[in-house]
Amino acid sequence: MAVTLEVSDLNKSFGGIHAVKDCSFGVEDGSITSLIGPNGAGKTTVFNLINHVIRPDSGTVRFEGRDVTGKMPHRLTRLGIGRTFQVTRTLGDMTVLENMVVGSSGTGVRSMFGSRMLDHEVERAMELLEFVGIAEYAYTNAEALSYGQRKLLEFSAVLMSGPQIVLLDEPAGGVNPSLLTRMVARIRELNANGLTFFIVEHNMDLVMDISDSVIVMAHGEVLLHGSPDDVQSDRRVLDAYLGKV
Ligand SMILES: Nc1ncnc2c1ncn2[C@@H]1O[C@H](COP(=O)(O)OP(=O)(O)O)[C@@H](O)[C@H]1O
Ligand SMILES: [Mg+2]
Structure with a gap:
């Protein structure tokens, strides 16, 4: 499958905090890709960099092969993000x-x-x-x-x-089980019709259930990018959540 959203060497610091470090990954067209990692890993910052809510110190964001780094949110909406x-x-x-x-x-x-x-x-x-x-x-x-x-x-x-791709930051957070079931069913339905999803989510059961591909961040860096099975069986991921790396 082709990569639709591609992030290359993104960096962002807030004062002394290097929130996102040399972050590179691709989201495949038609996939449900999730971004996970412990609190403070840099997930929301990555979202904000993609959507130009904040500006990267360096690095690029490409959508459908086009450089969209620094484009204003309403422009991105029109392009399909x-x-x-x-x-x-x-x-x-x-x-x-x-x-x-x-x-x-x-x-x-x-x-x-x-x-x-x-x-x-x-x-x-x-x-x-x-x-x-x-x-x-x-x-x-x-x-x-x-x-x-x-x-x-x-x-x-x-x-x-x-949109062609939808970015969701913690869609399940605080949502009761019956509404969550409904939301997940709708995500699956839209995805089956070709809509790509890029999701930050803490609910691991949901992430492992719904995702084709999972990106794990820790300390601002991409630790691993693989299938839900790859991620669940990787020691480094557990260590990251336990604060050992
Ligand atoms: N606007 C900001 N000003 C200062 N520090 C920030 C700001 N946004 C995020 N950070 C810091 O950057 C790091 C990554 O934060 P964030 O992207 O929110 O992580 P996550 O979403 O993975 O929990 C954290 O250390 C956080 O405190
Ligand atoms: Mg966050």
């Missing part, structure tokens, strides 16, 4: 439906100026809310949703722009 962070940035007093539309590419400014949502946007948003099972809350204030429902909203909002 989706990332869940809409809900954490929710503008207070909005319904679930409004959150869906505001999060989608290019509509933010228009919505801010109070224009009406376009019919096709509403239609698409309703389909996606239906797909993740929260359509009944479309006209509810997003703040009234449970934590797990918000995660589902985040997840469906990122699909509004029709």
Whole structure:
């Protein structure tokens, strides 16, 4: 399979902390690839570097062969890289439906100026809310949703722009088992239809169950990149989690 997202020699320091060191890996097109590692390993920083929330000190990010290092998040969205962070940035007093539309590419400014949502946007948003099972809350204030429902909203909002790859930072964190089962089923379904996933997740059962490929980070570096079986049977991975390396 072809590599769709390729990270080469990424480096990022915060003051004296070398959070990401010479990090290189590829995410294969059509795969579910997970990034794991103990707290502080640099996983979220790698996500932020890919999505240009922060700038790398050095290194490149390529998507479909094109250098996208330093491209602004809305440009990346248009190129097909989706990332869940809409809900954490929710503008207070909005319904679930409004959150869906505001999060989608290019509509933010228009919505801010109070224009009406376009019919096709509403239609698409309703389909996606239906797909993740929260359509009944479309006209509810997003703040009234449970934590797990918000995660589902985040997840469906990122699909509004029709991405080719979706980056999920801890999708299962704090989500109850029944909503989690639903989210996993949807991830599998979308993946079966060709959508690539790159996921940071702490729930190891989930990671090992859902992933084609697992990247393990420790101390800012890639320790190992292999199949779930490779990773589970590698002593270095256990040592990293136990803080021995
Ligand atoms: N904005 C920041 N300022 C200073 N230090 C940071 C910042 N973001 C992350 N770090 C540090 O970088 C390291 C990696 O953090 P992070 O990428 O959040 O790890 P993970 O997501 O694997 O838990 C940690 O030591 C963390 O304290
Ligand atoms: Mg993190």
